[in-house]
Structures are given as structure tokens and as C-alpha cells.
Amino acid sequence: MVRIASTLVAGLVGLASVVSAHPGHDIRAEAEERAAFIKRTPLSSRSLAHCAPQMKARGLERANMARRRHAANSLRRKRDLAHLTNFQKRDHSPHHSDLDVDQTADPSELFESGGTCILGPDVTEGPYYVSGELIRTDVSEEQAGVPLFLDIQLVDTKTCEPVPEAYIEIWHCNATGVYSGVVARGNGDPDNESNLDATFLRGIQQTSAEGVVQFETIFPGHYIGRTTHVHVLSHPGGTKANENDTLSDIYTTTASYVGQIFFDQELINAVEKTETYAANTQPLTTNDEDGILAEEAAEIDPFAQYVTLGEGDDVSAGLFGWISLGIDPTQSNDVKAAVFYTEDGGVENPDAGGPPGPPPPL
Ligand SMILES: *[C@@H]1O[C@H](CO)[C@@H](O)[C@H](O)[C@H]1NC(C)=O
Ligand SMILES: *[C@@H]1O[C@H](CO)[C@@H](O)[C@H](O)[C@H]1NC(C)=O
Ligand SMILES: *[C@@H]1O[C@H](CO)[C@@H](O)[C@H](O)[C@H]1NC(C)=O
Numbered sequence: 471m472v473r474i475a476s477t478l479v480a481g482l483v484g485l486a487s488v489v490s491a492h493p494g495h496d497i498r499a500e501a502e503e504r505a506a507f508i509k510r511t512p513l514s515s516r517s518l519a520h521c522a523p524q525m526k527a528r529g530l531e532r533a534n535m536a537r538r539r540h541a542a543n544s545l546r547r548k549r550d551l552a553h554l555t556n557f558q559k560r561d562h563s564p565h566h567s568d569l570d571v572d573q574t575a576d577p578s579e580l581f582e583s584g585g586t587c588i589l590g591p592d593v594t595e596g597p598y599y600v601s602g603e604l605i606r607t608d609v610s611e612e613q614a615g616v617p618l619f620l621d622i623q624l625v626d627t628k629t630c631e632p633v634p635e636a637y638i639e640i641w642h643c644n645a646t647g648v649y650s651g652v653v654a655r656g657n658g659d660p661d662n663e664s665n666l667d668a669t670f671l672r673g674i675q676q677t678s679a680e681g682v683v684q685f686e687t688i689f690p691g692h693y694i695g696r697t698t699h700v701h702v703l704s705h706p707g708g709t710k711a712n713e714n715d716t717l718s719d720i721y722t723t724t725a726s727y728v729g730q731i732f733f734d735q736e737l738i739n740a741v742e743k744t745e746t747y748a749a750n751t752q753p754l755t756t757n758d759e760d761g762i763l764a765e766e767a768a769e770i771d772p773f774a775q776y777v778t779l780g781e782g783d784d785v786s787a788g789l790f791g792w793i794s795l796g797i798d799p800t801q802s803n804d805v806k807a808a809v810f811y812t813e814d815g816g817v818e819n820p821d822a823g824g825p826p827g828p829p830p831p832l
Contacts, residue, residue: 501761518796521630522583530632531583533680534794538581538621541684542790545619545779549787557777580777583623583794595728595805596701597822600651600672602720602811603639605711608686609673614746615645615688617788620731620774624681624704627796632681636726636799637705637717640685641672646750647693651809651816656694666809666816674705674717689733689741689789694752697760698738699730700774702795706802720810724802731793732763732772740785 525531546552559580610617620640624633643649648658650668658665671690675683692698704727710718717723735757741747742754757763763772773793780787810817 498761501764518625518627518630518794521625521627521796524630525583525625530680534583534623535579535581537680537682538790538792541619541621542581542777542779545788545790549779551779551787554781558782559775559777581792583775583792595703595725597808598649598652598657599641599701599703599723599805599807600669600809600811600816601723601805601807602716603641603651603669603672603674605637605674605676605715605717607673607675607684609640609669609671610687611670613644613670613688615691616741616744616747616785617779618687618689619788619790620685620687620700621790621792622683622685622702622731623792623794624677624727624799625794625796626799628798632677632679633704633707633797633799634677634679634681636677636681636707637674637709637711638677638683639672639674639703639705640687640700642687642690642700643693644671645688645691645746647691647752651811666818668816669811676711689747689785691747691750692738692742692752692754695755697732697755697757697763699732699763701728701730703728703805704795704797704799707799714813716811720812723805723807725805726799726801726803727795727797728803728805729795730762730772731774732757733774733776733791737776737785737789740783744786 522531525534542557543552546554557580622638622640624636624638625631626633641649648665650665650670650672653663653666654660671687673685675685677683687700690698690700703725705717705719706724706726712718738757742750774791775793776789776791778785778787778789806822807819808822810819
């Protein structure tokens with residue numbers, strides 16, 4: 471472990487306002503930034519709705535439904551749940567029309583795209599982005615929690631075509647609301663530096679010809695001031711992989727999309743009732759109370775759709791969730807990492823508080 475700016479994150483704590491989810495990070499400012507972005511972005515590049523007819527005509531939507539259904543069925547087989555023939559989808563996103571319906575009648579339609587989140591090119595990555603993470607499918611690292619399998623499709627909002635060969639990165643907190651890789655007040659034990667070297671619930675995948683990545687993780691927990699969410703970032707085309715399964719842009723990360731994926735409140739409530747999540751002592755912020763989600767959900771649909779793998783609405787056997795993200799792949803915006811994950815472990819970015827700087831001295 472290399473710890474260069476050990477006092478930096480702690481030093482910012484004093485600036486944190488009550489609404490800060492992370493020390494030194496003002497949620498209100500982030501929400502305002504996102505609102506401004508949504509306002510100045512034309513609807514055609516904010517929503518994938520205009521792409522739906524084209525995707526249907528090209529057979530892309532049929533392929534999507536088949537792929538998701540196949541993935542959910544094979545997850546059931548792995549868990550000895552193949553005897554369950556129906557999937558239950560309970561969907562409380564304000565944007566999805568099929569509210570609270572047990573859609574067992576037409577199983578293919580169950581897996582249709584509904585969530586079409588539009589990715590803002592200049593939305594903040596938040597204060598807990600760690601660059602240099604590993605390219606891998608399974609990011610769970612034996613973290614306890616409800617298994618979550620995520621199928622994410624990248625679609626170009628201009629052409630309505632899937633975006634192949636793009637690297638998509640996700641990161642989120644664990645069942646008790648702690649992010650790996652960052653040592654800071656408000657994120658687990660600030661006196662325990664071992665977390666700087668941890669990589670759980672972070673990882674990168676390259677999209678297939680259909681623009682799709684699938685991740686194995688756990689359902690995120692929550693932390694003070696924010697509703698449950700998964701961060702997602704799309705590295706621009708041309709980003710290369712290193713031999714050690716990391717990306718070549720550790721110190722120069724840019725993104726053609728940075729955003730967050732949300733979940734309906736009923737699902738969050740069900741997961742939070744399970745033992746592992748119930749141990750979290752941080753107050754729960756609901757979707758309704760979340761400033762960043764409010765800006766986002768006013769016009770676009772950032773909610774993942776999902777089915778339970780177990781029987782009915784039992785979440786304990788895990789969840790299969792999916793979402794399509796609309797991006798402009800020609801965009802690239804600078805991203806500021808809090809920490810670089812390197813061969814020597816986690817190294818705090820001395821410039822995390824300012825503009826992205828050169829690599830730290832090793
Ligand atoms: C979340 O991560 C922190 C830091 O590693 C750890 O102390 C805590 O036990 C983890 N939560 C769960 C439910 O494993
Ligand atoms: C620091 O955190 C790690 C990972 O959660 C844990 O295994 C270890 O016991 C902790 N050390 C102390 C001194 O609390
Ligand atoms: C992976 O390789 C890159 C390039 O050599 C290096 O900078 C980075 O520290 C390595 N990361 C890990 C986790 O070994």
C-alpha cells in the first residue's frame with residue numbers, strides 16, 4: 471500500500487455540508503450540475519425512446535430479450551432453481567408502464583428493454599472513483615449480500631446502433647455502505663488503511679458486438695445522504711487494455727459517459743430487510759429523497775429492470791437486472807480519480823481536489 475496524500479480526504483471533511491454523501495462532496499452541487507446538463511442536452515440525445523422502432527426493426531430488441539432470458543435461466547440452473555418456470559417482475563419505476571405486474575403470461579416480453587437511461591457526457595463521477603481497476607466479469611469478491619447480475623447495453627443515441635468494443639466500468643458500495651479503494655470519513659473505518667488496497671465491487675468489461683456487458687456483483691447497500699445506486703462509466707473508443715487486465719488510461723481517464731443506475735424502492739426495501747443489509751446503521755435515503763435521482767428521473771429513465779431468480783418476490787436467491795444506456799461515443803470528458811489502483815496497491819491522487827494532474831511520484 472502506498473499512501474501519499476493521507477490527509478487530503480480527511481482535510482476536506484470540514485467542507486462537507488449536511489447533504490454530503492461523501493466527505494467533501496456536495497450532493498446539491500452535483501444535482502445542480504446534472505440538472506444543467508439535462509436542460510441543455512437536446513431530448514434526442516437524452517432519450518433512447520426514438521431508437522426503439524429502429525432497434526425493433528433490426529431485430530436487436532428480439533436478440534436483447536432472448537439474451538436476457540437465457541442469462542436468467544442459466545443463473546437459475548446454476549442455483550438448482552430450474553424447476554421455477556415463471557419469472558416475476560415487480561417494477562415500480564415511475565417510467566415503466568408495467569407497474570407491479572406479475573408478468574408470467576408472455577415470458578419473452580418480460581425481458582424487453584424499458585429502462586433507457588441516457589448518459590450525460592459531463593456528469594460528475596463522484597468522489598469515490600478509483601482508476602486502474604481490473605477487467606473482469608465477477609466483481610463480488612465474496613462480499614456478502616444479495617447476488618446481482620447486471621446486463622448493460624450501450625447504444626449510440628445518434629445512430630441507434632449498439633456500441634461494440636467499449637469498456638464499461640461499474641463501482642458501488644457494499645451491503646453496509648462502504649466503497650472499496652478509498653479511505654475517508656463516512657466510508658467505513660477511516661483509521662483502517664487496508665481499504666485503500668481493496669477492489670471489491672469495482673470492475674470493467676468490454677462490450678460485445680451487441681454492445682453488451684454482463685457483470686456479477688451484489689446488490690448495493692446504502693450510505694448517508696444518497697439512495698441506492700451503481701456508478702457506471704464508459705471509456706471512449708480506442709481505450710486499450712494492459713497485459714495485467716487493466717486499462718491503459720489509469721492516469722488519463724476520460725469518459726464518454728458517466729452516470730448512475732437506480733433501482734425501484736420496493737426492491738431496495740426488500741433487500742434492506744435481509745440480514746446482511748439490515749446490519750447497516752447509516753440512515754436510509756429513499757429514491758424520493760435523493761436530489762441526484764430527482765434531476766435525472768424527471769426526464770430520463772435511470773432505473774434498472776429486473777427479475778428475481780428465486781420464487782415470487784423472494785430476493786435472497788439473487789436478481790437479474792438490465793438497462794440500456796444511451797451515449798454519444800464521440801464525447802470524452804476528463805474524469806478525476808480519488809485513488810489510482812496500481813501494482814503497489816491503492817495510491818491516493820494528490821490532485822483529487824483539483825484538476826486532473828500528472829501521475830503521482832511512485
Ligand atoms: C463492507 O466493507 C467494509 C470494509 O471492508 C467491511 O468492514 C464490512 O464488513 C463490509 N460489509 C459487509 C456486509 O461485508
Ligand atoms: C481493517 O479492515 C480489514 C478489512 O475489512 C479487516 O480484515 C481488518 O481486521 C481491519 N483492521 C483493523 C485493525 O480493524
Ligand atoms: C498494470 O499495468 C500497468 C501498466 O504497466 C501499471 O501501471 C499498473 O500499476 C498495473 N496494475 C496492477 C494492479 O498491477
